[in-house]
Amino acid sequence: MEGGVENQNSAQDIDLDDILPKIGEFGRYQKLMLWFVCLPACFPCGFCAFNQLFMTDTPPHWCWIPELHNLTSEQRKLLSIPNENGTKYSKCYQYDSNWANVMMNEPMADSEETKKIVECKNGWEFDMSEIQSTIVKDFELVCDKDIYPTLGLVALNFGGPIGVYVFGMLNDRIGRKKSFFTCLTTLLCGSFLTAFAENFTMWIFSRFIVGLTIPAIYQIPFIISLELVGPSYRAFVTVLTCMFYTIGLCMLAVVAYLIRDWRQLSLATSVPFTLYYFYWFVLPESPRWLLAKGRFDEALKILKDLAETNDKELPPSFIQNLKRTRSKSEEEELKKSPGLKGLCGSPNMRLKTSLITLNWFANEMVYVGLSYYGPSLGSNEYLSFLLSSAVEIPSYLMCWMIMDKWGRRWPLCLCMVISGVSCIATVLLPQDAVITTLVLFLISKSAISASFLIIYPFAGELYPTQLRGIGIGFSAYVGGLGLIIIPFITYLGSEMLILPLIIMGSISVIGGISGLRLPETLHHRLPQTVEEGEEFGKNFTMEDCLRCIPMRPDISRAASYENLELQQLEPQEDTPLDLPRQRRVSMRKLVKQQSIMDTPKDEHGNMKITYWV
Known part of the structure; x- marks a missing residue:
């Protein structure tokens, strides 16, 4: 019975x-x-x-002088718009003259050196040779x-x-x-x-x-x-x-x-x-x-x-x-969930939560920032955006193949550092090195895309089961704050093209280096309770920090943790011919692998959405 x-x-x-x-x-x-x-x-x-990036294109513009409408645009600029640094026409200022008298061939009162310069009085004239319409022109956002x-x-x-x-x-x-x-x-x-x-x-x-x-x-x-x-x-x-x-x-x-x-x-x-x-x-x-x-x-x-x-x-x-x-013990365990307090209630969990959130913030901010900045680089904004998007695909494939072999820490660190260094290196280039700047930008975008794919499962593996949902949600929401800041950083590029790249590169390097302090999760059994989460990576040493190839731990020391290792394919028969085949890393095995690449779950096991682009 x-x-x-x-x-x-x-x-x-x-x-x-x-x-x-x-x-x-x-x-x-x-x-x-x-x-x-x-x-x-x-x-x-x-x-x-x-699509908003292309709605807000800012075409070349200068002050509109109604009295000079019979002249060509080049004549209007030459006559009424001052030069800035002797190389380009001002976008927001004009000479203050009686243009009706000028058109009647009366001599101008002042020489070019002594003309009074004022802000545009009658709106702006836009060069629409490449763009049919933009909100910048329609709403005069200049x-x-x-x-x-x-x-x-x-x-x-x-x-x-x-x-x-x-x-x-x-x-x-x-x-x-x-x-x-x-x-x-x-x-x-x-x-x-x-x-x-x-x-x-x-x-x-x-x-x-x-x-x-x-x-x-x-x-x-x-x-x-x-x-x-x-x-x-x-x-x-x-x-x-x-x-x-x-x-x-x-x-x-x-x-x-x-x-x-x-x-x-x-x-x-x-x-x-x-x-x-x-x-x-x-x-x-x-x-x-x-x-x-x-x-x-x-x-x-x-x-x-x-x-x-x-x-x-x-x-x-x-x-x-x-x-x-669910059994009563499971329901009682869920009711005892410590919530946000568990993320910061003990030293090791507090450190890991801070580092995960910092890396998430850096990844999300730099990835979206580079996506926003892509059209600004190169001579063709559409081609630049296309290339900046296309380089993500090989980075995803590379990341998919290596992260379950080399672990999470070093691939995350290297990708973020490569991305950051590529951005910062643009400061060494002359202003006319457009192609080289674009190449460095594409390398940076590809690397940060790979790290962005790593940080999500890595965070899920580091947080214990009791806190995984709330932990990922907290880090993702804090990381999402970077998306509110990043438009202002890209705006700085209107004055100095490489300044946003320097800022985003610095953030990426800081985030990547700090990620090395996080414990490796590959081959480890993951913590389930807050207590196990505190113990996981607690005795982290400099040797652990510098180790590039993850070591397989003694499984008996962590018998209560969830198993993260790749799920091995079960052969139909254990024949001698099948044995060499099992040692090869096949595409089928890559497709069928275990990881914590899913979203937070509620008490019923249902997946929940979070602020992850």
Whole structure:
């Protein structure tokens, strides 16, 4: 009798991750959903987060003199606009003369050396030979208002943390599917308001509305993808979603090159996503969320469809005991969760939390800052943005292959230091070395992209299970504050092109070097409780700091920790012919590897969105 009760309890404590290997961790069902639904759903985030860079192009401009309208633009500049340093015309000042008399061929009262210089009196004249329309021209955001486009980026990034909180609640209350379409509708409304804005106030409000959906519009399908595949494939799915996000940025560069009108660009980068409403008929709700909400019939239907599409059969024992419960000890442990106090309540946890947050702040700030600054470098802003986006793809692939061999610490440090040094090195170049500056910028962008992919799983592995969700959320939110600051840093480039690169490079180097103080997690069993988190890496030495190749620890010393090592593929037969094959690192093994590359989870095991771009 006791054995029957024990079997019944063990059957009831079924995790969805236990079911997926039986019905297919990455079968035909997941591949169809991933390639045709979830991955394309990553495009709107990149399109709508960075199309603003091309809306705020500042064309060459100078003071408009109505009396000289019959002259050519070169004649008007030569006659009425003072030279700055003898090389370029002033953008904000004009000579103060009676231009009506000048046009009547009356002699000017003053020589060029003694002419009075004043600010523009009648607005500005813009060179629109390369751009059809820009908000800078339409709303005259130049001279004393030239910081206004920067405030637009601040408004966009200010909406992000608010949106993550709002859509995070919706994600947990009404489900992933409905919250995605709510987020999509908000994004489209903000984009339409942007296209039809009649003044700067309306435009900046519309950008705040768009910012509410970033990065939530990316993370909701990302979470659906992670919850549909088995644990062994989540690292692979993470890399794929990052790559599709980057492909979206490359597509944006092409669209912006073809469409030079900012209103049309806003519509072109949003209207096509109305087709995503057809996803309502094919996008499944998360089975994990349905189980947590007690909607077992709906979850069972999705799991049966998944199994049938994968040519598998849902085991009868799983069907009978699908309801996922937790033991009393687990529930009591969750109620005892120490919250934010646990992150800073002990010396080692306080140090690790500070270093993780510093690295997250540096990564997010430098990555987004370089993305914003890309169009400013090189002779062609569209090509520069395209290249700065394309270099992310090889960095993701390289990172994916090496981080489970060389660990997290040194790849993170090297990537951030290389990125920072490449930025700082631009100070040694002459001002006319445009191509060399662009090459160094691309190296920096590629390196920081790789480190940004490392910091997320690294943080998840360092925080103990009890604090993993709140720890990642805290570090991500603090890191998100850098996105509010970074537009002002890039604004400094209007006076000195390389100054933002020097600032971002310094931040990257400081963050990378400080990351070496964090303990390595590869081959280690991860801490579950706050006490284990305090002990993990507590006896960190200089030898540990300088060790490049991670060592395998004595497993018996950390028997209570979660296992992080790569999940080995189980061969069908242990034959002599199979043994050499097992020693090779195959693409299949790279695709199927264990890591903590997922988002924070709530008490039901449901993944939660956080402020991670």
